[in-house]
Amino acid sequence: MTFHKKRFFLFDVDGTLTHARAPIEERLVHVLRKLHSKGDVALGVVGGSDYRKIIEQIKWDAFKKRGKPEGS
Numbered sequence: 001m002t003f004h005k006k007r008f009f010l011f012d013v014d015g016t017l018t019h020a021r022a023p024i025e026e027r028l029v030h031v032l033r034k035l036h037s038k039g040d041v042a043l044g045v046v047g048g049s050d051y052r053k054i055i056e057q058i059k060w061d062a063f064k065k066r067g068k069p070e071g072s
Helices: 026-036 051-058
Strands: 007-012 041-046
Touching: 026 041
Parallel strands: 007 041
Antiparallel strands: none
16 A cells, blocks of 8 residues: 655634735745645645635635646
8 A cells, every 4th residue: 555645734814824804915825836736735724714705815716726836
């Protein structure tokens, strides 16, 4: 049996990925997409807000497709 190691990163939203209730900055989207594109990495977010607000705030659509981030 072969096991594949996968790293899982959890990020808090308000005060960590973004300023409180502010959208994520494009440069951070780029960094997270680059990390996510490695294939052995899973990203997750946690926060005190509701799911819909978090998804809008961190631009979750930017992470739906795997692959090489633009500008890499």
